[in-house]
Amino acid sequence: xxxxxxxxxxxxxxxxxxxxxxxDAVKKHGGLTQVELAGATGLSPATVSNIVKxxxxxxxxxxxxxxxxxxxxxxVTLAHSLGLFVGVHFSTRHMRIALADASHTVVAEHxxxxxxxxxxxxxxxxxxLLLVDMLDSVDATLQEVLAVGIAxxxxxxxxxxxxxxxxxxxGWDGVNVAEVMERRLKRPVFVDNAANLGALAEYRLxxxxxxxxxxxxxxxxxxxxGLILNGAIFRGHNGVAGEFGHTTILENGPxxxxxxxxxxxxxxxxxALLENLRPELGSLKLGDIVLRAMAGESxxxxxxxxxxxxxxVAAANLCNLLDPERLVIxxxxxxxxxxxxxxxxxxxxxxxxxxxxxxxxxxxAQLGPRAPTLGAAVFAVDRVTIxxxxxxxxxxx
Numbered sequence: 001x002x003x004x005x006x007x008x009x010x011x012x013x014x015x016x017x018x019x020x021x022x023x024d025a026v027k028k029h030g031g032l033t034q035v036e037l038a039g040a041t042g043l044s045p046a047t048v049s050n051i052v053k054x055x056x057x058x059x060x061x062x063x064x065x066x067x068x069x070x071x072x073x074x075x076v077t078l079a080h081s082l083g084l085f086v087g088v089h090f091s092t093r094h095m096r097i098a099l100a101d102a103s104h105t106v107v108a109e110h111x112x113x114x115x116x117x118x119x120x121x122x123x124x125x126x127x128x129l130l131l132v133d134m135l136d137s138v139d140a141t142l143q144e145v146l147a148v149g150i151a152x153x154x155x156x157x158x159x160x161x162x163x164x165x166x167x168x169x170x171g172w173d174g175v176n177v178a179e180v181m182e183r184r185l186k187r188p189v190f191v192d193n194a195a196n197l198g199a200l201a202e203y204r205l206x207x208x209x210x211x212x213x214x215x216x217x218x219x220x221x222x223x224x225x226g227l228i229l230n231g232a233i234f235r236g237h238n239g240v241a242g243e244f245g246h247t248t249i250l251e252n253g254p255x256x257x258x259x260x261x262x263x264x265x266x267x268x269x270x271x272a273l274l275e276n277l278r279p280e281l282g283s284l285k286l287g288d289i290v291l292r293a294m295a296g297e298s299x300x301x302x303x304x305x306x307x308x309x310x311x312x313v314a315a316a317n318l319c320n321l322l323d324p325e326r327l328v329i330x331x332x333x334x335x336x337x338x339x340x341x342x343x344x345x346x347x348x349x350x351x352x353x354x355x356x357x358x359x360x361x362x363x364x365a366q367l368g369p370r371a372p373t374l375g376a377a378v379f380a381v382d383r384v385t386i387x388x389x390x391x392x393x394x395x396x397x
Contacts, residue, residue: 015051018043022051023078026061027106031077031138033066052076064139077138078107083146084135085384087377088127089194090114090152092169092221095123096370099134100377104205108134109373119171120180128184145187147384149376150177151194153222155240161191164240165258190383194218195242196233197375198367199226202328204378206366211326215318216365217244219311219331219340220286221270227322245269247314264314268307270333277303290336301339308340312347319360320353330365337364 018041025040026032034052038045052074055061059079066075078101087098093116099108110130114123135141152172154163161176163169181189199208199216208214212231218224223245227234235241245265246258253262254272266272270286277289280299284292292300315327327348333340345362352359367374 018047019051019055022048023055023060026076026078031075031108033073033075035073037076062139075139078105084140084144085377085380086131086145086148087373087375087380088148088150089372089376090123090150091194092153095127096373097127097130097134098370098373098377099138102381104374104378104381106374106377108138110134117170120175120177124177124180124184128181131185142185142187145185147380148181148185148187148189149197149378149380149383150181150189150191151197151372151376152177152191153194153224155193155243156191158235158239164238188384190379192233192376192379193224193226193242194372195224195226196235197226197379198330198371199228199328199375200233200378201367201371201375202330202365203228205374206371207328207363208326213322213324214326214328215322215324216328216330217311217315219268219307219329219333223265223269223311225318229322244314244318247317249310249314264310268310273303273307286332290333293336293339304333304336304339305343307333308343309347312344313351315344316348316351319348324360327360327362328365329362330367330371332369334364
């Protein structure tokens with residue numbers, strides 16, 4: 001009797017696990033035929049067919065006829081009946097793009113490297129073509145895209161829609177990215193600083209979830225901060241709040257790319273670390289420093305710890321000003337974990353004005369390099385929702 005009671009439960013659990021395997025495979029690949037799904041999941045074609053039929057009836061999956069290698073097939077994607085949203089992140093050397101639904105579920109994603117000092121016109125052209133291909137892979141069209149969010153690694157001037165300071169993104173100066181992409185896509189486009197959108201993603205989906213007052217610090221080639229105050233992005237009067245990396249911490253210190261001296265970024269940012277380590281370790285990438293530090297190499301460990309202490313001093317000043325509930329540390333250097341966070345936390349403890357019981361939590365980010373992309377998609381959803389709310393609030397004439 002006991003075995004008989006347990007068997008149905010086991011069959012139910014197995015079926016739920018098989019459903020999850022199919023949905024995960026569709027998410028990962030954007031869309032697959034039922035035959036390809038069987039290969040990707042290791043399930044039998046009959047099992048795949050039954051589960052796909054069940055999940056398409058419930059509205060989770062979408063099935064459409066297609067032709068692959070001259071043969072007719074059933075192409076399976078996530079359903080997107082409520083419309084799709086696009087998140088794009090341009091960094092200095094990479095571009096990532098994601099398609100998501102209104103519940104922030106990613107249905108397709110792509111990442112590609114960019115040439116050093118890439119130009120806006122070239123990359124926006126590539127992005128347009130890539131987006132069309134991605135939509136095609138999930139049996140969707142541009143008309144089903146409700147909005148596009150774009151994250152760029154520079155503050156945006158609210159008046160002009162261009163980067164607020166020249167030279168930070170060479171090849172992008174003076175370009176109104178939203179206008180250019182709206183002309184190409186004929187869809188609403190919204191642009192913001194990558195640090196802001198990374199913070200938004202961590203607040204909605206990651207390590208700052210539920211914390212209405214939080215700061216997400218991104219430590220990589222540059223150092224930026226996204227401020228979530230009272231549950232909303234704080235951009236300041238001109239839209240340039242959060243330029244944490246350009247906090248002066250050493251008067252008459254090394255020259256920063258912004259033209260000032262002694263900025264945090266010029267001391268603890270990726271290029272500064274690599275330049276300081278070049279005499280001992282030669283030419284490396286920031287990821288190499290992280291791996292060497294995690295492997296216990298003393299020179300790399302010391303460099304990461306020193307960066308953590310410098311960032312901690314600046315973070316303490318920020319905490320004294322804003323009193324956040326949580327500090328989230330992201331970016332490539334954060335992959336070093338406590339090798340970075342430990343010295344950073346100690347520096348904050350030493351310099352913050354409040355006692356230990358009132359100090360903000362300091363944690364590692366959860367979303368990794370995808371954060372600005374996911375934040376851009378969330379931003380697009382929010383902007384469409386806000387626009388709809390504004391329309392509904394207008395008096396009927």
